[in-house]
Amino acid sequence: MFFHIVLERNMQLHPRHFGPRLREKLVSKLMKDVEGTCSGRHGFVVAITGVDNIGKGLIRDGTGFVTFPVKYQCVVFRPFKGEILEAVVTMVNKMGFFAEAGPVQIFVSNHLIPDDMEFHSGDTPSYTTADGAVRIQKDSEVRLKIIGTRVDATEIFCIGTIKDDFLGVIDDPGAAA
Amino acid sequence: MIKDPSFLLWYPSSTRRKYNPYRRLVGSTTLIVGSGFFRCLVEPEAAAAAPSGAISSFCFTAKMSGEEEENAAELKIGEEFLKAKCLMNCEVALILDRKYEQLQQMSEDPMNQISQVFEKSLQYVKRFSRYKNPDAVRQVREILSRHQLAEFELCVLGNLSPETVEEAIAMVPSLKSRERFHNDEAIETMLNDLSLIKKFE
Numbered sequence: 001m002f003f004h005i006v007l008e009r010n011m012q013l014h015p016r017h018f019g020p021r022l023r024e025k026l027v028s029k030l031m032k033d034v035e036g037t038c039s040g041r042h043g044f045v046v047a048i049t050g051v052d053n054i055g056k057g058l059i060r061d062g063t064g065f066v067t068f069p070v071k072y073q074c075v076v077f078r079p080f081k082g083e084i085l086e087a088v089v090t091m092v093n094k095m096g097f098f099a100e101a102g103p104v105q106i107f108v109s110n111h112l113i114p115d116d117m118e119f120h121s122g123d124t125p126s127y128t129t130a131d132g133a134v135r136i137q138k139d140s141e142v143r144l145k146i147i148g149t150r151v152d153a154t155e156i157f158c159i160g161t162i163k164d165d166f167l168g169v170i171d172d173p174g175a176a177a
Numbered sequence: 178m179i180k181d182p183s184f185l186l187w188y189p190s191s192t193r194r195k196y197n198p199y200r201r202l203v204g205s206t207t208l209i210v211g212s213g214f215f216r217c218l219v220e221p222e223a224a225a226a227a228p229s230g231a232i233s234s235f236c237f238t239a240k241m242s243g244e245e246e247e248n249a250a251e252l253k254i255g256e257e258f259l260k261a262k263c264l265m266n267c268e269v270a271l272i273l274d275r276k277y278e279q280l281q282q283m284s285e286d287p288m289n290q291i292s293q294v295f296e297k298s299l300q301y302v303k304r305f306s307r308y309k310n311p312d313a314v315r316q317v318r319e320i321l322s323r324h325q326l327a328e329f330e331l332c333v334l335g336n337l338s339p340e341t342v343e344e345a346i347a348m349v350p351s352l353k354s355r356e357r358f359h360n361d362e363a364i365e366t367m368l369n370d371l372s373l374i375k376k377f378e
Binding site: 001005036044045047077101146 | 247248249250251254257258261263264265266268269272273276292293294295297302304305329332333336337339343344347348
């Protein structure tokens with residue numbers, strides 16, 4: 001799920017940037033430093049949408065760098081256990097399939113795919129029902145439930161399932177409309 | 178409260194040979210359970226009662242704090258995110274689109290400035306936003322917010338736009354657990370309103 005939250009960060013700035021454009025410099029440095037990062041607590045920082053407040057700077061002893069506490073608003077993506085979301089299938093193999101929901105990777109093991117779907121290798125590997133009506137292959141859209149998350153230093157991995165009511169391949173949105 | 182003898186504890190190795198290592202854990206402690214990290218508050222009596230010999234497993238009571246034991250189905254997503262403003266995919270698409278335009282104006286080579294996370298998120302929300310028109314997006318939020326939903330529930334419903342009451346409850350089990358919807362009709366009206374917006378968009 002995407003959230004809009006306020007975060008705080010201490011920014012260190014070199015004295016050569018002090019001047020009328022100090023604020024601009026701080027903001028652009030903040031974007032460069034923070035956007036695209038990931039933490040276990042807040043998830044992926046997708047985009048900074050505004051800077052609320054820049055506090056008083058504090059000169060560091062010895063270096064001359066100044067630390068500014070900066071409060072900023074940003075859009076983050078944070079997956080939760082138990083959350084249901086839609087994702088795009090990126091890879092299918094006999095172990096299961098990988099899907100992507102925004103920046104996050106989700107693996108669905110073949111134990112968590114309904115039993116009536118079987119793996120078919122070939123040019124485009126897929127999971128297909130016996131009658132061929134339902135098919136999961138690369139670029140399919142699936143609705144899945146996250147049942148576990150693993151937090152890395154720079155990434156979050158999720159384990160998902162489609163073995164539940166109302167989960168699985170999403171009907172072609174064009175046909176539904 | 179958790180009472181589980183299988184908890185594996187982590188603490189600095191320097192404390193390992195002290196008399197009762199668990200005494201050191203009173204207060205806030207990081208636990209490693211399976212593959213997850215948890216912040217834990219250990220109560221003094223629990224630490225005192227812990228056997229000094231056992232290191233990897235023992236029984237204690239601790240108060241969970243913050244985001245551990247998270248389960249979105251029961252709306253356990255941590256205080257911070259529960260209070261935070263949730264965004265539906267269609268709203269994120271509007272925000273990121275505008276930001277992308279701004280970046281394009283500022284520099285000739287926007288792709289250079291854009292992180293992979295941004296790019297992937299933009300692609301994702303564009304693919305999965307049900308409502309493209311900003312007015313429709315506003316209406317969806319308005320309709321859903323009439324129903325005393327938590328932010329998180331609101332966005333799940335907005336993103337997945339379930340068609341039946343059964344489906345809505347399967348997507349957001351917490352709808353049933355709290356006594357906001359006395360009957361299924363209220364949910365049905367809400368879902369109908371949503372599908373109307375989609376139709377007339």
